[in-house]
Amino acid sequence: MGDDWNILKRAFHVDDIPEDFDPSTDPVDGVHYLQQVRWEASQCAPVVTAVIDEEKRKIRGVVNVLPECEKIPPQFLPDLEWQQLQVAHFSAVRERVSKYRNRDPPQTSNTQESVPEIGDEEAWYAICVEYKIPPLLSVVLPLPQLLIEWLLQCNAEWLSNSEHLSKNQGRWVYALMACIELPLTPESCSSLRAIARECARIRACEVSHTEEPAVTSLNLFICLVAKYFQQSDLADVVIE
Structure with missing residues (x-):
């Protein structure tokens, strides 16, 4: 040169x-x-070499990268093929949601539920957790992004005070994740990471205290946050 x-x-x-x-x-x-x-x-050396402790690299078995959560046996963790399949399916769902939202007017059912305003946490808790209203397209498509971000934050907080993820709340979390727009705002990214962490905490509790733990939904949300929303430091990793 x-x-x-x-x-x-x-x-x-x-x-x-x-x-x-x-x-x-x-x-x-x-x-x-x-x-x-x-x-x-x-006074600085032209080349600096890091000293690597080889013993620390000889890790075997399950690596749970969420430091505050207990490690769980590998049979309860999803394999890579399953994770890739879920990400592909979720991506297809988001594409369909985007197409519906971009139509003028957005295509929903003829019956549209009336939902509470942002900030009414008690009413939304009844909807998302007690399942007063299911997350149909007619319900979630008209929701503004600010409300969706707020609901993700609320669900993360509700999970932090719970010992399980109900199917009803899981459906709402999935629907909100399908509707959140990219790129993520710092607030929505923080909420998604919190949801993944709470799912990991609940999963560890399920595995430790239940004979037949139901971890599929918990694995799914950890997978989507880590793989689809690119929060890879939260991913489940199994080293053979």
Whole structure:
């Protein structure tokens, strides 16, 4: 490469460090400051190598990347093929939802349920958890994104105070996740991560205290948050 591509090419001239240079004194001007920077850089090794503890790399069995959750036996974790299938199905659902929403007017059923306003947590708890209203297209499609984000946050909080994920609440969480728009806002991303963490916590409790734990829905939400919404640090990992 020519000089124009040399990444070490000087942007401007800096005088050499004088023999009597004292790096312990505070810079008195710009030149003195740049000389101090050059002196500090000269004290650094040109190449630094990290020391890796090989013993820590020899991990076998199940790795649960959620630090606050208990590890669970591998038979309760979803394999990669199952996760890929769920992500593909969820992606198809979101595409259909997007097509319905983008129609003018949006295509829903002729009967549209009346839903509470944002902020009415008690009424929405009755809908999402006690299942007063199912998450039909006629219900979820007209919901504004701000309300969907708020409902995801509410569901994360409700899960944090629960020891199980009901089928009814699971249906609402799935519907809200199918309707949340991309790119995620910081608030919706935080809510989705919280839902995944609570599902992992509930799953660990189910496995520890139930003879036949029902973990499929819990696995599903952890999978979708990690794989579809690209929060990969929350993914379930099994090392053979």
